[in-house]
Amino acid sequence: MAKHSSIYPAPEELEAVQTLVSTVEGALKKVSDWMDGLNKSSGKTSSNNEAGDIQVEAEAAETKPDHTPALCGVTRVGLVAKGLLIKGDMDLELVLMCREKPTKVLLYTVSANLPLQIQTMTEDKFEVQSCVSEAAIRVRNTKDPRLTLKITLSSLTMREEHSPTEEEKGHQDDREQEDNKQKEGEEEEEEEVLDRQKCRAALASLRHTKWFQARVTDLKSGVIVLRIFRDMSNRLAGWQPLKGWPLELICEKAMATCNRPLGPGEGLRRVMECIASGILLPEGPGVHDPCERDPTDVLTDLSAQQADAITHSAQHALRLLAFGQLYKVLNMDPLPASKPSSRLLEGDQCVRLRSTGGCQKRHREDVGSDDRDFIKRMK
Template sequence: MAKHASIYPAPEELEAVQTLVSTVESALKKVSDWMDGLNEPSGKTAAANGAEDAATEEDTAAAETKPDATSLLCGVTRVSLVAKGLLIKGDMDLELVLMCREKPTKMLLVTISANLPLQIQTMTEDKYEVWSCVPEAAIRVCSTKNPRLTLKITLSSLAMRDDHAHAVNKPRSVCPLQARVTDLKSCVVILRVLRDICNRLPVWQPLKGWPLELICEKAIATCNRPLGPGEALRRVMECIASGILLPGGPGVHDPCEREPTDVLSALSAQQADAITHSAQHALRLLAFGQLYKVLNMDPLPASKPSPRVSEGSCHKRLREDVGSDDRDFIKRMKVLDWRMTDPNHPMNALMRLNQIHPGLQYRLLSQSGPVHAPVFTMSVEIQGTTYQATGNSKRTAKLQVALKVFTEDSEGIVSCFVHQYQSL
C-alpha cells in the first residue's frame, strides 16, 4: 500500500484530468450540433419539395428531423486508463474515441479539429492547444498550465469493424474489465503497481495494457477467497512465472472478441521468456521478504521497537503506600503494557477488555475512504459510556476502541481488574 500511495496521482492531478475530459466531451457535443446545423438547410429544402408534392404534415416533420437521425458524429466514449481508473504518476495517457456514422475522412478530421478550439473557448477561460494528427486519425488537446495533460481523440466508426480497427475494440474492453474487477479486492491496486513495473522495466513493456489486465483479473478471480494487495501480487507473479506466456502454453482468451483470440499472440518467444524469467526472479525476492526490491522502494521501518528494549527502559519507583496486592497488579500491568498495543499478541488491550467486561457488543458505525484505504469506525458501550475509534480494518478499529477505554477510564478498569484479581 505504501508503493501504491506513492504512485497514485495527487488530488490536483485527478481534478485536472476530470476538468479536461469533461470540457472536451462537452465541446465535442457542440461540434456535433454545429455540423448537424450545416446540413439543416438541405433538410428543410427536402421538406419543402415534399410539401409541394402534396406530402402530409407528418411526412414534412419526419423530413425535418431526418438530419438528426443521420448525424455525422454518433457519440464520444472514454477508453483506456481514464475509463478504467488506472492512472498513475508519470503515465497520464488520456484517450477518447469519437464514433462516426461513416468511416472518418481527412476532411472530417480537419473540420472537427478546426471547430473544436472555438467551442472550448465558449465554455472555459482556460487555454488549450488543439492540433490534428492525420496518420493516427486523431486530434490531440493539450492543457497549457500545470499539470500539463494531453488528451487524444481517436476517430473511429462501426463501419471499420471488418478492418480490425484498434480504436473500435477499445470501448468494448472497458465494460468487461470494470464488471470483472468491481468485486475483486486489490485488483485495481495491483494493476497500478504492475503498470509502474512495466514503465520501469523494459522487459515488461510488451505485456503492458490489455494482456496484463486480463492476466491480473483471471489470476485473482480464480482464488476462492479475497486476497490482500501482497497476496494478490504474489499470485499474479506465480501465474506469470508458471510459463503461461511461453510458446505452447495455454495463453489468455480475449473475452471481447467473437472468435477465439489469444491476447498473447503478439509476444515473441524471446519476449515471453524474458518476462517469465523476470517474474521468477521477483517471486524469489518475495519468498525471502524482499518485496521492496521488486517495487523499487526503500524498506519500510520497523512498526515498533523490540520488546527487550521496552522492558529494559527505566521505570518510576513504586509508591510506598501501595498494598502488596496492588503492587503485584501494577507489576503485571507494566509487563503487559507493550503487549496491549500489539494486535497480534494473545493478551492485547482488546482481549484484556473482553476479559474484564465479558459480553461486550462492538458496533460498526460507518465505513468511509477509498477502496484501497478504507476507514472503519467502531464503538462499544461500557457502564453507560460510549467509546468509539477508527482504524483501517474492523479488527484495528476495535483495538483502538479498547485502548481508548483504558486511556479515558483507567480508574474504573483498574478497580474492576483489582476486584477480579483479589477474588481469585
C-alpha cells in the same frame, strides 16, 4: 500500500485530468449540435429551391426517419475509464462515435470547430491538433501539469464489411464481379475514409473498457495491483510487451479465481506465481481474449525470447518475496521497522521477571502485607 501511494497521482493532477476531459466532452457535444444545425439548414434551402411538390415530399419522406446526428456520442476509454492513471503515465483517451464511416473531411471539420466551442466553456487555453494518420484529434492544455487528450474517431460500420459466408454461396462469376466492385469502392473510400485499423482499435478499446468495468473494478485490490504492475512495466524494459490489455487479463484471471478476497500483497504474489508458472511460454496455454468473437490469444505478438525474459523475472521476484525482500521488487527503500507498542514492552518485561521469579515473588509479598494490615485493623 506505501508503493501505491507513491505512484498514485496527486489531487492536483487528478483535478486537471477531470477538467480537461469534461471540458472536451462538453465541447464535442456543442460541435455535434452545430453540425446538426448546418445539416438542417442545408436541407431546408435545398427543398425550397427544388421545383415540384412531388419531389419535395419524396425528399422529406427520405429525410424524416433519419434524425441521427453525424456524431453519435463520446466515450471515455483507456486509463481514464479504468482508473489506472499513475504518475508519469497519464495517457488520456476518448472515442468519438460517428454515424457513418469517419472521413478526413469530418476530422478537419471537428478539429476546426472544437477550439471555438472550448472558448465558450472556459477561459483556459487549449491546443487542438488533427492527426489524420492516427484518425484522431489531440487536445493539449497550456498549464501545469501538461496533459494530452487523444480523441479517436470511429464508427460501428467499420466492422460490418466482410461477409465470407454469403460470398461462398454465390457463383464464381458473381464473386469476381462483387470483388471488383468492392475493390473499386474501397479504392475510392481509401482516399477519404480514415485508417480502418485505427478505427477498429478504438472499437476494441471500447469493448475492453466495458469488460474491465464489469469484471475488475469491483474486484478487491485488483486496480491497486494493476497500478503497481503498470509502474513495473514502465521501469523494466522486459515487461513492456505485457503492458496493457494482456496484463489486465492475467491479473483478473489470477485474482478472480481465488476462493477469497485478496489484499494487495497477496494479489501481487498470486499474479507473479501465475506468470512464473509459464503461461506466457510458447508451449503454455496462452491468454484468451473475452472481447473477440473468434478464439484469440492476446499473446500472439509476444516472442519466445520476450516470454522467457518475463517468466524469468517473475520467478526471481518470487524468490525475493520468499526472503522478505519485497522492496527490491517494487524498487523502493525498505520500510523502517515498526516500533512495538507499550503493551508489548510491558508484556516482555513481565515475562522476563517471571522467568527469574522476581515478578511472582514481588506480587506475593505485596498481597501478604495487605492482609497483615487488614488483620491489625480488625483487632
